[in-house]
Amino acid sequence: MYNMKYDVVVVGGGPAGLAAAVSAKEEGAEKVLIIERDNALGGILQQCIHPGFGLTRFKEELTGPEYYSRFTEKADALGVEYLLNSMVLEVNTEAKQVICTSGEYGMVCVTCGSIVLAMGCRERTRAGIVVPGTRPAGLYTAGSAQRLVNRQNIMVGKKVVILGSGDIGMIMARRMTLEGAEVVMVVELMDYLAGLTRNRVQCLDDFGIPLKLAHTITKIEGNERVTGVYVAPVDENKKPILEQEEFVPCDTVLFSVGLIPENELSKKASIAISPVTNGPIVNQHMQTSSEGVFACGNVVHVNDLVDNVSSESETAGKFAARYAMGNIPAETKTVTCKTGRNVRYICPHTISLSKEAETVDLYFRVLMPEMGAKLVAKCGDEVIAQKKEIKVNPGEMNHITVNTGKITGDLTVEVIKED
Amino acid sequence: MKKDIICTICPKGCTVTVEGEAGAVTSITGFGCKRGQEYATAEFTSHVRILTTTVKIEGRDSDLLPVRSSRPLPKEKILDCMAVIKEVSVKAPVSQYDVIVENICGTGIDIVATKTMQ
Numbered sequence: 001m002y003n004m005k006y007d008v009v010v011v012g013g014g015p016a017g018l019a020a021a022v023s024a025k026e027e028g029a030e031k032v033l034i035i036e037r038d039n040a041l042g043g044i045l046q047q048c049i050h051p052g053f054g055l056t057r058f059k060e061e062l063t064g065p066e067y068y069s070r071f072t073e074k075a076d077a078l079g080v081e082y083l084l085n086s087m088v089l090e091v092n093t094e095a096k097q098v099i100c101t102s103g104e105y106g107m108v109c110v111t112c113g114s115i116v117l118a119m120g121c122r123e124r125t126r127a128g129i130v131v132p133g134t135r136p137a138g139l140y141t142a143g144s145a146q147r148l149v150n151r152q153n154i155m156v157g158k159k160v161v162i163l164g165s166g167d168i169g170m171i172m173a174r175r176m177t178l179e180g181a182e183v184v185m186v187v188e189l190m191d192y193l194a195g196l197t198r199n200r201v202q203c204l205d206d207f208g209i210p211l212k213l214a215h216t217i218t219k220i221e222g223n224e225r226v227t228g229v230y231v232a233p234v235d236e237n238k239k240p241i242l243e244q245e246e247f248v249p250c251d252t253v254l255f256s257v258g259l260i261p262e263n264e265l266s267k268k269a270s271i272a273i274s275p276v277t278n279g280p281i282v283n284q285h286m287q288t289s290s291e292g293v294f295a296c297g298n299v300v301h302v303n304d305l306v307d308n309v310s311s312e313s314e315t316a317g318k319f320a321a322r323y324a325m326g327n328i329p330a331e332t333k334t335v336t337c338k339t340g341r342n343v344r345y346i347c348p349h350t351i352s353l354s355k356e357a358e359t360v361d362l363y364f365r366v367l368m369p370e371m372g373a374k375l376v377a378k379c380g381d382e383v384i385a386q387k388k389e390i391k392v393n394p395g396e397m398n399h400i401t402v403n404t405g406k407i408t409g410d411l412t413v414e415v416i417k418e419d
Numbered sequence: 420m421k422k423d424i425i426c427t428i429c430p431k432g433c434t435v436t437v438e439g440e441a442g443a444v445t446s447i448t449g450f451g452c453k454r455g456q457e458y459a460t461a462e463f464t465s466h467v468r469i470l471t472t473t474v475k476i477e478g479r480d481s482d483l484l485p486v487r488s489s490r491p492l493p494k495e496k497i498l499d500c501m502a503v504i505k506e507v508s509v510k511a512p513v514s515q516y517d518v519i520v521e522n523i524c525g526t527g528i529d530i531v532a533t534k535t536m537q
């Protein structure tokens with residue numbers, strides 16, 4: 001086995017891994033390595049050729065390639081090293097070793113001071129939501145269709161039905177239309193949009209693509225190729241009303257039905273995983289239950305904005321560098337962030353208190369849409385931070401900033417309905 | 420005339436209510452920031468969108484160059500622009516922001532590369 005030694009090793013070269021590596025280097029880590037299984041850095045942003053990235057961070061509207069190139073340029077300038085076409089097989093949290101196979105070196109064992117997990121997420125498939133019917137050609141997850149169309153010059157179909165109103169689904173509705181396909185409809189099980197409103201406006205409304213809320217695909221038809229799908233409205237229990245089922249001819253179905261954090265490595269390394277987010281439980285420094293192992297980006301929780309991924313990954317990279325240099329503030333107490341009314345989960349899950357007070361951004365998602373809401377963080381009955389929002393929506397992440405100096409014990413985040 | 424416009428500048432998606440006649444705005448409410456106010460004012464009279472797509476790279480079958488319009492284009496020109504871009508191919512190497520199609524469809528807006536290709 002080929003041996004290497006680094007201060008910080010980052011698993012994954014997408015937006016999370018890139019931001020973590022750059023910030024680790026800026027914090028003073030001498031040798032930083034990114035291990036990436038694809039043939040280039042940038043992750044999913046390589047196929048996200050559409051605009052909408054970087055509005056918060058760079059105050060301009062960038063496409064995916066423009067966004068990640070700002071990080072790869074920085075990584076190159078700072079001397080971040082990387083192994084491409086290399087698949088990590090195992091993370092040893094005790095020995096701080098990462099084992100991977102590399103096209104260039106064969107089996108590689110990298111010993112390091114700290115590890116950042118930035119593996120991202122993958123798409124839920126048709127099997128994950130169990131759609132009945134045959135198994136013809138023409139069924140794709142929206143993201144794999146996006147890769148084929150945008151990176152590999154392969155058009156996936158001519159007449160398309162999209163299941164799920166997530167952002168990737170809506171963006172692919174526009175993309176397929178621009179490339180000459182007919183998008184018959186976007187079908188969404190819930191009675192509200194899963195993705196961002198701006199994507200409905202510019203991807204569906206602009207092209208007159210119908211959005212069928214509270215509907216689902218009940219059956220897929222076709223032997224060699226998809227010939228059509230049955231679509232039916234659902235009742236309040238999400239059960240299809242079969243009497244109103246309709247046949248919709250199409251040759252392609254795209255599934256945009258959710259993302260799953262990719263945590264096979266984390267689970268194998270016995271890192272504690274949250275049952276709600278399916279990602280590692282982390283503190284405000286993005287440190288997992290294993291000391292010296294950090295995690296950031298969609299492997300922790302699925303984000304809707306890459307800008308958020310970059311900022312939490314910078315935190316992970318910064319503290320991974322500090323850990324490697326033996327410079328993490330001594331913990332005096334750990335408190336848990338608990339979900340209150342209309343809060344599904346909070347990231348970070350815990351806050352590590354030390355003598356130095358710091359500000360912490362708590363990112364969270366609500367369970368249901370609400371107009372006129374007050375976001376509150378409190379310890380016991382004492383409110384330590386609050387903020388008003390015109391509306392909250394499960395598809396759009398919220399955040400509230402707290403000062404650790406004010407924390408007296410476990411913290412609850414809740415959404416209060418305001419009239 | 421009164422129009423409810425959903426702002427697409429950021430993910431918040433504010434609903435901005437604009438009133439006015441023949442392109443002149445008389446009242447505008449509901450915006451969350453200055454950019455939103457500008458967007459809704461522009462959207463009230465003319466719709467513009469950033470166009471992104473890909474172009475072929477000569478001699479490569481399974482690789483594409485991602486491109487964008489340097490500025491937002493009139494919405495009604497988007498399909499015409501796509502028809503022009505469809506016929507374009509480039510020779511590598513290409514640098515990020517190299518102009519791929521100049522003044523597309525007479526809009527005064529260029530189509531530029533968003534990625535450097537060796």
